[in-house]
Amino acid sequence: MNEIIQAIAVYALPVIFAITLHEAAHAYAAKYFGDNTAYAAGRMSVNPLRHIDPIGTIALPVLMYIFTPFVFGYAKPVPIDFGKLRNPKKQMAWVAFAGPLANFIMAFGWSVFALLMAAFGVAEAFPYKVAQAGVFVNILMFVFNMLPIPPLDGGRIMTSVLPHKLAYTYSRIEPYGFFIVIGLLVFRLMDYWFGPMGKLTGIVLNLFVAPFRFLLG
Numbered sequence: 001m002n003e004i005i006q007a008i009a010v011y012a013l014p015v016i017f018a019i020t021l022h023e024a025a026h027a028y029a030a031k032y033f034g035d036n037t038a039y040a041a042g043r044m045s046v047n048p049l050r051h052i053d054p055i056g057t058i059a060l061p062v063l064m065y066i067f068t069p070f071v072f073g074y075a076k077p078v079p080i081d082f083g084k085l086r087n088p089k090k091q092m093a094w095v096a097f098a099g100p101l102a103n104f105i106m107a108f109g110w111s112v113f114a115l116l117m118a119a120f121g122v123a124e125a126f127p128y129k130v131a132q133a134g135v136f137v138n139i140l141m142f143v144f145n146m147l148p149i150p151p152l153d154g155g156r157i158m159t160s161v162l163p164h165k166l167a168y169t170y171s172r173i174e175p176y177g178f179f180i181v182i183g184l185l186v187f188r189l190m191d192y193w194f195g196p197m198g199k200l201t202g203i204v205l206n207l208f209v210a211p212f213r214f215l216l217g
Contacts, residue, residue: 004066010126014134016048018106018141019075022099023051026078029098033091035084043078051075077151089160089167096156100145103138104205110134111209119216139205143197147190149181150174 024046027038042050052058053076061073085091114131122128146154151174159167173180184190 004062007065008062010129011133011137013130014110014137016052017134018103018137019057020046020048020051021102021106022141022145023075023078025098025102026080026095029095030078030080030085033095034086035081035095037081037084038078041079043076051078089164091160093157093160096153096160099153100142103142103145104201107135107138107142107205108208110138111205112212115209115212115216135205139198139201143194143201146197147181147193149177151177152181 024044027044030037031039031044038044045051053074056074056076058073064073080095082088082092082095085095110131113134114128117127117131145152146157148154148158150156150159150171155170155174155177159171162170181190184193
């Protein structure tokens with residue numbers, strides 16, 4: 001029980017930020033490209049309560065952490081009417097990518113935060129653990145959401161870049177996307193995506209962090 005409480009204390013803030021800014025980024029991008037649906041629904045907000053789903057964001061991940069070898073969760077989906085975008089086929093990809101991009105930027109921010117703490121001689125271990133959790137959670141969310149299965153963001157991007165006929169056929173997977181993802185998790189097939197994509201994302205992140213590591217090291 002103590003281990004669970006400690007894990008919640010370390011991961012709570014990074015997870016809340018990761019989910020909130022991910023969803024708010026979708027809403028902002030949609031509004032930028034012409035769809036005010038999410039904005040009108042109050043989802044272009046940094047208030048976590050507008051994005052957190054009590055079951056998907058809190059109960060499900062905690063229960064899976066306790067009883068299974070993997071963790072899965074979700075936030076309230078941001079309402080987006082792609083038909084209202086000025087160029088729906090093309091701009092769908094940018095709206096979808098805005099969420100994972102927000103996670104990548106947060107992973108970068110947590111990395112620089114850890115470097116700043118070290119540069120200023122912060123000795124307390126807890127904030128370093130929180131920063132480490134922030135990097136891990138946001139890379140995890142980036143990689144997971146870029147999985148090219150609709151309705152995940154990677155699936156939206158794939159639908160956007162495919163030719164019209166193929167895009168229509170591919171988008172018909174969406175009603176079954178959740179079950180496909182669960183199946184990939186249960187049978188450990190997700191490792192074939194998380195391994196290479198996680199390493200690649202880590203390499204790119206390190207390239208962005210390297211100048212700050214040099215200046216603050």
